[in-house]
Amino acid sequence: MSLLLDGIVLLIILLCFFAGWRRGAAITLLNFVALVAAFTVAVLLSPSLSNSIYETFFKSGITEQVSQSIGNSIGDGAEAVITSILSAIPSFAAVFLSGTSFDQGTVSQWIENNNQESINSAATAVEGLISPAFTALIGIIIMIILFFVLYAVFKALARLLSKFFELPVLSLINRVFGGVIGIAEGVILVMLIVSLVRMAMPLTGDTIPFLTQEAIDGSFLFKAFYTGDIINNIAGMFS
Secondary structure, three states: OHHHHHHHHHHHHHHHHHHHHHHOHHHHHHHHHHHHHHHHHHHHHHHHHHHHHHHHHHHHHHHHHHHHHHHHHHHHOHHHHHHHHHHHOOHHHHHHHOOOOOOHHHHHHHOOOOOHHHHHHHHHHHHHHHHHHHHHHHHHHHHHHHHHHHHHHHHHHHHHHHOOOOOOOOOHHHHHHHHHHHHHHHHHHHHHHHHHHHHHHHHHOOOOHHHOHHHHHHOOHHHHHHHOHHHHHHHHHOO
């Protein structure tokens, strides 16, 4: 599985290299600028947008749903409350919740008074624990949508801009530089994919066969992007 991850990274970079080789330096450079701009804006905007969407459309409903599940099972003890809460929330949130401080001892403290105030407090606490799972999922969706929409817009602008330049005939040097810029395009695409994987990992419970932590740790290229080592090395070249 580790080889598969490295193979995917290498394939993306090679495809971008050959695409850049075919297009030449000028057009590939404009495409690269469009790609970087779309990636940067998507990464910068998705966290705030995902938080706003969660707060506006999901937070109160989730809190109310958790509160009802606690109220329906509070008389049966902490274990019943835990089961009721886990059945009331989506599976990805339940997986995420299992990695937090949510346990029988904590729930027992929350429901000790067995009144509406303690139920509301417990529901708010659970919502606070699982909210990162929802914002992460929303963030993944927002980032993908933003990236493709912005990339299409910036690429259209790049095509328009290219008409104002006299593009050189595709000589060998032009093709080589196009290939080099294409490699940079591939690196940006891999960075986007790895960013999405990193956001999704806490939600999967390490259950996707080729995207387990073990597979990532055993890879070379993918791990270099996942841990940020390759990005730090590239940044160090220009510092």
